[in-house]
Amino acid sequence: MELRRSRQTLWSGLAIFLVGMAPLLYLTPSSTVRWAFVGLWMLAAGVFVAYQLRPFRFRIGADGLDLRVAGIDRLVAWAEIEAVVLDQPLPSGGRKQRAASVLLVPATASTIDRRLTGRSPVDGRPALVLLDLDQVQQPPGEVAAALAHFGGSRFTDARQRAPQRSGALPDLDALSWLSDLTPRVQKALDSGDAAQRQALKTEVDAALARLSEEPAASGRPRMDKVLKAMSDALGAEDIKPG
Known part of the structure; x- marks a missing residue:
């Protein structure tokens, strides 16, 4: 799958420049300063x-990611990629959705x-930000499907997930996170999708x-057995009876 750059920002920016030209031409005195x-x-x-x-290139394929973004201009093989994540944190503090x-x-x-x-x-873990998807024509769902197909277990669709604190279990308290995780696990088990199960x-x-x-005395209930x-x-689920 090859992503195509969106031109919406280009046209919007050119419109702003054209509108901004009018005051310079008509509201300033004719002089060297104006020009x-x-x-x-x-x-x-x-x-x-x-x-x-x-120049822009972002191809998702069986060999890896063929990129000309974020300072990379080459094919990055899947062997060089530990994980690829589609991220879109929940908005907070009244801010607009990124x-x-x-x-x-x-x-x-x-x-x-x-x-x-x-x-x-x-x-x-530290990661390289490759691309914001408002810069391309393809919708996020199509990009996620291609990354899941070619990336397999390396890909995680983490959209709308509350950001985590490094070194800790996910946001909110452990029980709240577990209550959110349980139906996601059940959905993955029921889906029959090996890539989705592996990602989760x-x-x-x-x-x-x-x-x-x-430490064991962390003031929170231990969830080792449940997570295991x-x-x-x-x-x-990936093991089929012989």
Whole structure:
């Protein structure tokens, strides 16, 4: 699947530049100063257009992600990718809902040398922000389906999940998180979708690993056995009777 860049931002920006040109032409005195402002305005418009038309490539395939985004200009094989996450945190404090974004968590053997400025909402690991999906024509659901198909267990659709604190179990208290997790596990088990089960198993195993590192007297109920049972059930679904 190849993503196509959206031109909506380009046209909106050009409209703003054109509207902003009118005051410069008609509300300022005819002088060298006016034309200096017009020249600067046109220069800014040119920089904006050049940025919007910069080379772009984002292909999702069996070999990996063929990219020309986020400072990468090559095929990143799946072996170099530990995880790829579709992230869109819940809005907070009355803020506008952000666009979904694609995050890449490099594998240990990866040669990606870009600065990892993002965080995986699944387990808090450093991640590279590849793309905000409001920049492309394809809807997030189509992008998620392609990443799930080709990425398999590496992909997690974490949209609308409350952000986690690094090193802790997910937001809210443990029981609240468990009550949210239980129906998601049941839905994955009922779905018959191996990729969905594996992605959720990865999330459960990560939470179980973090929980095992916390002291026993943490003031919260221990959930080791419950999470272990969920992980085993999600993994056992892939085992077919002979």
